[in-house]
Amino acid sequence: MTDAFVLRVNGVDREVSGAWLGESLLYVLRERLGLPGSKTGCEQGECGSCSVFVDGALVCACLVLAAAAVGTEILTVEVFSPTTGGSSPTCSARSCAKAPSSAASARPGS
Numbered sequence: 001m002t003d004a005f006v007l008r009v010n011g012v013d014r015e016v017s018g019a020w021l022g023e024s025l026l027y028v029l030r031e032r033l034g035l036p037g038s039k040t041g042c043e044q045g046e047c048g049s050c051s052v053f054v055d056g057a058l059v060c061a062c063l064v065l066a067a068a069a070v071g072t073e074i075l076t077v078e079v080f081s082p083t084t085g086g087s088s089p090t091c092s093a094r095s096c097a098k099a100p101s102s103a104a105s106a107r108p109g110s
C-alpha cells in the first residue's frame with residue numbers, strides 16, 4: 001500500500017508520495033527526499049549512523065516509520081551544512097537552536 005504524506009524536514013514541508021507506509025524514516029530521507037547525511041548502518045538501532053532529531057529528541061531514523069513522523073519537526077545533519085541548508089532561511093532560529101543543546105545531552109558521558 002502506498003500513500004502520500006508531508007514531512008517537515010529541516011524547516012521545510014516535503015511531500016512524500018508513492019511511499020509504502022512501512023518505509024523507515026531513514027529510507028524516506030535518503031531515497032525519496034535526497035538527504036544522504038543520515039547513513040545506513042546496522043538498521044537495528046545499534047550504531048547511530050542514522051541519527052536525526054524528531055521534535056528535539058535524538059532518534060534512530062532506521063527504527064521510526066516515516067508515516068509516524070508526520071506532524072513532527074525533523075532535523076537532519078544537512079541542516080548544519082552551509083551548502084545544503086545550514087545558512088538557509090528555512091532553518092528557523094527555533095528549530096536550529098534545539099538541536100545543539102539536545103545533541104550535547106545525548107553525548108555519552110554528558
Ligand code: FES
Nearest residue numbers: 041042043048062
Ligand atoms: S542504521 Fe544503525 S542505528 Fe540506524
